Amino acid sequence: MSTDPYSMAQDPYSVSPHGEGPYRTSPYGEPVPAGTTSALRIVWIYPDLLSTYGDRGNMLILGRRAQQRGMPVELIEVRSDQPLPTTADIYLLGGGEDGPQALAAQRLIADGGLHRAVAQGSVVFAVCAGYQLLGSSFVAKGTTCAGLQLLDLHSDRGPSRAVGELAGEIDPRLGLPPLTGFENHGGRTHLGPDAAPLARVTTGIGNDGATEGAWRGKLLGTYSHGPALARNPALADLLLRWATGTSALPPLDDTWSDRLRAERLAATRAA
Amino acid sequence: MPLRAKVASSVSRTAAALSRAAGRGDGSVIGGWIGLKIDPDLLAHLSTGRAIALVSGTNGKTTTTRLTTAAVGVLGPVATNSFGANMPTGHTSALAKAGTTPYAVLEVDEHYLPQVLEATEPRVVALLNLSRDQLDRAKEVAMMAQLWRAALVKHPDVHVVANADDPMVVWATVDHTAVTWFSAGQRWHDDSWVCPECGSPIERADEQWWCTGCPLRRPEAQWVVEDDGVVDPTGAWHKIVLQLPGRVNLGNAATALAVAAQFGVRPTDAVSRLGGVASVAGRYAQVVRDGRNIRLLLAKNPASWLEAFDMADEAPTLLSINARDPDGLDTSWLFDVDFAPLRGRQVLITGDRAYDLAVRLDVNGVPFQHVRTFTEAVAAVPVGRLEVIANYTAFQDIRAELDRVN
Missing domain, CATH: 3.40.1190.10 (Mur-like, catalytic domain)
Structure with missing residues (x-):
């Protein structure tokens, strides 16, 4: 056990998300001075606003899968009253209630850091409320709010809340196996010509019952909420490949996530 | 009490007794349901x-x-x-x-x-x-x-x-x-x-x-x-x-x-x-089976899992997760729980959604063993304390295995 680096307290969960400044001690090793590292830098945007249900999982999974490939990783949680670092490799946006979602949009627009990061080629992975934020507008508490305009889409309210298993065939250009996840949202999302659907829905609602999620360049959003990457390790690896510019990564032992995927996809087919 | 309420109250008690006698439950809901039908202000x-x-x-x-x-x-x-x-x-x-x-x-x-x-x-x-x-x-x-x-x-x-x-x-x-x-x-x-x-x-x-x-x-x-x-x-x-x-x-x-x-x-x-309260509807109950002193802890959401880790002894621990209606169908919350306190303990997992838990523990760096049944779990640990932490229906399943211990 003691030779396994994972037997040490490396899970950033044990660190308060509201520690000092936006640049933090790497929970995966020694303290890393701000901006002087070659580590893969993963930023979780506003966990104080956008962390409804296990959203931390996406950061933990990306960190784990990178570290298992021997990449040094720095996980950074940036609270909504802190400036967003603009030089990270991957930015994560989670889900949230209406009020915090609207607040997150205002602060991200005022901050401008995410737009600069995207212009420099950073990867963005957003789920649920965070996915809606990437578009031109969304509805929160009955009001239409301005989004970040990073993806060509907008969201409004649907006739009913979409709650349950979500599955779909992913855009073949991404070369990924089927998407599986859980959705819980009242919104519907409409894509413009500059955004491609992430998947064609086979179970659940997603954007509108036909398509699910969206992507363009290195930006990708999905209604599969919370720890979406837990059931989609190949999607996690796609984000890591985008971030590192490598075309292939060494395979990992995905026994448990493969079993989980098989079980969930079988359950949606049986339903 | 008005007559209607008296009748409703009496019928409610009878229905509860019948429900218990029929082995359909502890009668704590059905009696009230019938009573409220007769007198909504009961x-x-x-x-x-x-x-x-x-x-x-x-x-x-x-x-x-x-x-x-x-x-x-x-x-x-x-x-x-x-x-x-x-x-x-x-x-x-x-x-x-x-x-x-x-x-x-x-x-x-x-x-x-x-x-x-x-x-x-x-x-x-x-x-x-x-x-x-x-x-x-x-x-x-x-x-x-x-x-x-x-x-x-x-x-x-x-x-x-x-x-x-x-x-x-x-x-x-x-x-x-x-x-x-x-x-x-x-x-x-x-x-x-x-x-x-x-x-x-x-x-x-x-x-x-x-x-x-x-x-x-x-x-x-x-x-x-x-x-x-x-x-x-x-x-x-x-x-x-x-x-x-x-x-x-x-x-x-x-x-x-x-x-x-x-x-x-x-x-x-x-x-x-x-100090006279020993267990509460099976929570904290202790049962001895095959030399294992089994203690039941209920944990339904992230906050209660943190408390359960605090309560549990440094001993072999069985975690069981379901996602049936009373539990909520979404297991995403597993990533809101830091399972790191379990490192160094023998950890077994079971339940309908054991694979969700397996992926979470893997990411968390907590080694574990998957077992199909409660009996298999008991056999897999040494004589002594076995802590069981389970969410709602998983807890009830294990309680049923232990003859509905209270």
Whole structure:
């Protein structure tokens, strides 16, 4: 056990998300001075606003899968009253209630850091409320709010809340196996010509019952909420490949996530 | 009591007895359901003439209700819904079954607090905590706090006993004047980083918390857990010896003493009764099987998992997760729990959704072994303590294996 680096307290969960400044001690090793590292830098945007249900999982999974490939990783949680670092490799946006979602949009627009990061080629992975934020507008508490305009889409309210298993065939250009996840949202999302659907829905609602999620360049959003990457390790690896510019990564032992995927996809087919 | 209510109450008791006799359950819901069909005001009628305390919150309400019932019992017979049937049907059934009692202590599902306040006109309401729990069907945390706040405004005379450590609970009571504050410590903070009043960040230091944008801050508590005891409003410290494990149960004991004090119970008279509570509807129950001393811990949501790890011994631990209707269908919350405290223990996993747990533990760096059945788990650990931590229906499944231990 003691030779396994994972037997040490490396899970950033044990660190308060509201520690000092936006640049933090790497929970995966020694303290890393701000901006002087070659580590893969993963930023979780506003966990104080956008962390409804296990959203931390996406950061933990990306960190784990990178570290298992021997990449040094720095996980950074940036609270909504802190400036967003603009030089990270991957930015994560989670889900949230209406009020915090609207607040997150205002602060991200005022901050401008995410737009600069995207212009420099950073990867963005957003789920649920965070996915809606990437578009031109969304509805929160009955009001239409301005989004970040990073993806060509907008969201409004649907006739009913979409709650349950979500599955779909992913855009073949991404070369990924089927998407599986859980959705819980009242919104519907409409894509413009500059955004491609992430998947064609086979179970659940997603954007509108036909398509699910969206992507363009290195930006990708999905209604599969919370720890979406837990059931989609190949999607996690796609984000890591985008971030590192490598075309292939060494395979990992995905026994448990493969079993989980098989079980969930079988359950949606049986339903 | 009006004749209609008398008939409804009698039929309700009979139905509950039939349900038990038929082996269809403990009768704590069906009786109330039938009674309320005959007399929709039955709960109000059954409440008349009783001094009532309600206990609500996301976690700890069943145990706190049990401890409060024990404490108030100093004064005389207490009616209570001790099986965790915490909606109006369960309250109706419990009061009908108890007959005439001067006191009642009722556990209330947090969604139903407004209507139970209305029907029972309680003397005291204890508000424990609010955190994320089954968001695929329950209200979001801020909405729940708003629901409570609006309900309390309509009942200015009820005395509130509330948790000073939970910003959501404090905010729900800001319009109220008759409040006694208790402090039991709070391990889970992830649902109260943002002020529900103004949206500004909430800062924390030691046991204090305050909003950085408005006057909302932690009130000073009159009942405080200190070491292995509770300090009362006069400053006197009472040693608490419980059979129930964990600091969270010391907090529940402090709450029980604070509620009982509103009925005139002195803490010195109540503490020994708290020690008489050994388990609560199977929670904390201990059973010996094949030389293994098995202890059952229920953990339903991220906040209660953190408390369960604190309660559990450093011993082999079985985790069981289901995602059936009563559990919530979404297992995402597993990533809100840090399982790192289990590193170094023998960990076994089972349940309908064991694979979700397997992926989580893998990411968390916690080695584990997957077992198909409870029997297999018992066989896989050495003689001695086996801690079992399970969510709701998984807990009931294992309890059934152990002959519905209470």
